[in-house]
Amino acid sequence: MKSKITVVGAGNVGASVAQRLAERGYADIVLVDIVEGMPQGKALDILESGPVLGFDSNVTGSNTYEATANSDVVVITAGIARKPGMSRDDLLLTNQKIVGGVTQEIAKHSPNAIIIVVSNPLDAMAQMAYHVSKFPKNRVMGMAGVLDTARFRTFIAQELKVSVDDVQAYVLGGHGDTMVPLVRYTTVGGIPVSDLIAKERLDKIVQRARDGGAEIVALLKTGSAYYAPSAAVAQMVDAIILDQKRILPCSAYLEGEYGVKGAFVGVPVKLGKNGIEEIIKIKLMPDEQAALDKSAKSVEELIGVMNIR
Ligand code: APR
Numbered sequence: 667m668k669s670k671i672t673v674v675g676a677g678n679v680g681a682s683v684a685q686r687l688a689e690r691g692y693a694d695i696v697l698v699d700i701v702e703g704m705p706q707g708k709a710l711d712i713l714e715s716g717p718v719l720g721f722d723s724n725v726t727g728s729n730t731y732e733a734t735a736n737s738d739v740v741v742i743t744a745g746i747a748r749k750p751g752m753s754r755d756d757l758l759l760t761n762q763k764i765v766g767g768v769t770q771e772i773a774k775h776s777p778n779a780i781i782i783v784v785s786n787p788l789d790a791m792a793q794m795a796y797h798v799s800k801f802p803k804n805r806v807m808g809m810a811g812v813l814d815t816a817r818f819r820t821f822i823a824q825e826l827k828v829s830v831d832d833v834q835a836y837v838l839g840g841h842g843d844t845m846v847p848l849v850r851y852t853t854v855g856g857i858p859v860s861d862l863i864a865k866e867r868l869d870k871i872v873q874r875a876r877d878g879g880a881e882i883v884a885l886l887k888t889g890s891a892y893y894a895p896s897a898a899v900a901q902m903v904d905a906i907i908l909d910q911k912r913i914l915p916c917s918a919y920l921e922g923e924y925g926v927k928g929a930f931v932g933v934p935v936k937l938g939k940n941g942i943e944e945i946i947k948i949k950l951m952p953d954e955q956a957a958l959d960k961s962a963k964s965v966e967e968l969i970g971v972m973n974i975r
Pocket residue numbers: 674675676677678679680698699700701743744745746747748757761764767768784785786787889890891892895
C-alpha cells in the first residue's frame with residue numbers, strides 16, 4: 667500500500683511540496699487549506715500532471731481533515747509568510763494560533779503521524795506542534811537546517827565554480843538571524859573550505875546564507891521563498907518514507923543535548939521511518955557553542971512569549 671502524506675497550507679510552499687512529493691510516486695497526497703476550492707483546484711492540477719510525468723500518486727484537496735485520516739507524514743505550512751521588512755519572529759502570534767489549531771486536527775485524525783513543521787518562526791512553531799500534539803519527540807520536527815545548508819552550499823559552489831554536489835556543509839541553530847553555519851565542518855570535495863576561500867570572503871558568504879530568506883523576500887516583495895524550502899521538505903520526507911537513515915540538520919526537541927533543555931533547535935539528526943531516530947552529537951568549539959547558545963536563547967524567548975512551557 668502507498669504511504670499517505672498530508673500537506674496543510676496549500677499556498678506557495680505547501681503546493682510546491684505537494685507537487686514534489688506527488689512526483690515521487692511513493693505516496694498519496696492530501697492538500698488542506700482554509701480557502702474554499704483552492705486546495706481542491708491545486709490538487710486536481712497536480713494530479714493532471716501525472717500522465718505527462720508518469721506518476722500514479724493520488725492527489726486530493728480538502729478544507730477539512732476527514733480526508734487526512736491516518737496519514738504517515740504531515741507537513742504543516744499553514745500560516746502567513748513574511749513581507750519585506752518583516753522578520754520571521756513578526757509572524758509569531760498569528761502563526762502560533764494557526765499552527766496550534768492545525769496540529770489539534772492532525773493529532774485527532776492521524777495519531778501516528780510524523781509531523782514536519784515549515785511555518786515560521788520555525789523552531790517556535792515546531793515547539794507549538796509538539797506542545798499541542800503531545801506526540802513523542804521523535805515524531806515532531808522542523809524543516810530549516812536542510813534549507814539553510816542548501817543556501818550556504820549554493821553560495822560556496824558559486825564562489826568556487828564547482829558542483830554543488832561536492833560541497834558538504836552544516837548549518838545548525840535556530841532558523842533566524844542567529845543560525846550557525848559550521849565552517850569547520852564545511853568541505854569541498856573533502857577539502858576544508860577555509861583552505862579554499864579566504865576568511866574575509868567566507869565571512870561574507872556565511873552572512874549571505876544567514877540572510878538567504880530575507881534576500882528572496884526583498885526580491886519577491888509579496889511573499890517568501892518556496893522552491894528551495896519545498897525541495898528541503900521533500901528530502902526530509904524521502905528519508906522518512908524510504909527509511910533512508912539520512913543525517914540531516916533538522917529542528918529537534920532537545921533534552922540536554924548541546925546544552926539545550928526543552929526547546930527545538932537545529933542539530934544534525936538521523937532521519938528514518940521512526941522520524942528522528944538519533945540526535946547526532948558533534949563536538950563544538952567554544953565560539954560555535956556560544957553561537958548555538960545564542961541561537962537557542964532567541965528560540966527560548968519566543969517560547970516564553972507563546973507561554974507554552
Ligand atoms: N489551516 C489551513 N491553512 C491555512 C490556515 C489554517 N488555519 N491559515 C492559513 N492557511 C493557509 C493560507 O490560506 C495559505 O494558502 O496557509 C497558506 C500559506 O500560504 P502562503 O501565504 O503562500 O505562504 P507560504 O509562502 O506557503 O509560506 C507558508 O511557511 O516558509 C514558511 O514563513 C513561511 O510561515 C510561512 C509558511
